[in-house]
Amino acid sequence: MEISKNPEGKIQIQRLLADCLALADLAAEAARGYFRSDLGVSFKADASPVTQADQAIECLVREWIAQRYPDHGILGEEYGANFTGKTHCWVIDPIDGTRSFISGFPLFGFLLAHLTDGEPQIGVISLPMLNEVYAGVKGQGATCNGTPISVSQTRKLDQATLYINEGDKIHATQPAVLSRLLCAGQTRRFCYDCYPHALLAAGHVDVVVDYDLKPYDIMALRPVVTEAGGILTDWAGQVPGLSYEGPILSAATHDLHKEVLALLHD
Template sequence: MLVRSDYAAHAAQMAELAAEAARGYFRGRLGVEFKADESPVTQADKGVEAQVRAYLAEHFPDHGVFGEEHGVEGLDRKHVWIIDPIDGTRSFLSGHPLFGFLLGHLVDGVPQLGVIGMPALGEVFLGVQGQGATLNGEPVRVSDKTRLDRSILFVNEGDKIHRDHPALFDRLMRSGQTRRFAYDCYPHALLAAGHVDAVIDYDLQPYDFLPVLAVVEAAGGVMTDWDGKPLSLNSDGRVISAATLELHAEMLELVCG
């Protein structure tokens, strides 16, 4: 069996492959379709995932794969790779450079390794359980902030939170020393690197949060659902990331009202 460093080397290669493929489509002429939930899917999403799947089929033919665009194969296997080829398709379509590539390696359903790639920025965040997190090969770690009123808070999917949880949205607007609105994976990557202290996110899929979970935890952070429960393939897509246990506890209190 390969050791974790070997999996990490393969993950880095796939991130490079995905970044090169995504940059080939970015700010170009894209064919766009809309899924049943009206979220857009482009040639880039399908093309990037196809290339990553081809790599996995060559190097790990006995592993399962869970991809956003091309479905699930062997989800019951011990080793499963999870792929979000373009995390932030709406950003990608609008020429906004903060779209990402997400890749996770699960063993018995538990994330052991995660990649947050930012193709337009030339950044690759890699986290391995028990071995720490890196940005382009250099170690990164979360901040030491323990109080929300002294923290930088990012609110992801704020329009959806406002629509479905207006009272929580109002509390969020009065929280943090500094707050920002965003979408997609990059705020969680910034948290892993110590620039952001807390992120609340909403309406995600497993391919959105499980790769990110591996990076945040490897960097020393905490990431759960809104009830404080561990994230899994069956989680409901409501997510909190925090730099410290104390800050995470305060975020849970904020969510509960």
């Protein structure tokens, strides 16, 4: 079900979008208060770091949602999932890029998605330290700080700006893939986390190859990238659902997407 197919649904989705943006502002204010401060850092079983900021921001967002939408489900990075049997679900990554956050690097993000029947209807990518908020609404386009954005029209990989996320993990597990990526594109950059996908949606980047992601890393990206005119799939070319974990590929055009998929499986 798409909640934007009828007038009542359009009103509902606009209200939900306003709430998503309000939550992004709330989370950004909280994150800025913790940034470059004395944080307690611990490590999860998978060796990924977590701080009091991650936990506090997710609690803040969960409480806000629970008060206004008590019948909605929630999936968050820090406190798990409670959405079985729920039509509506919110997906939260309180700090996308905790390693960036704890090292004082300002390109961490806040990710929030609203799903209906398992499909993302709204996605928000917020960069608290840059005061940039990217939003995508299914069927209604994508914006940055309220201004419409769209992907580039680059169709050839040898003319493309290619971002490689999680390059160290790709090197450790699929070195041949990384070797091919290092010879691809006109311009290549190594990066992490959500910002390259936002830059792709805004037309600054043409391809983002990403690795080792969880649903809370992906769901908010989908509406932003696709509503800006791009393509986001897994490395097999399939659209990642709420249960998907693994690598993804964002591309500005179908021609680029096809060429990079072939490169990944050469």
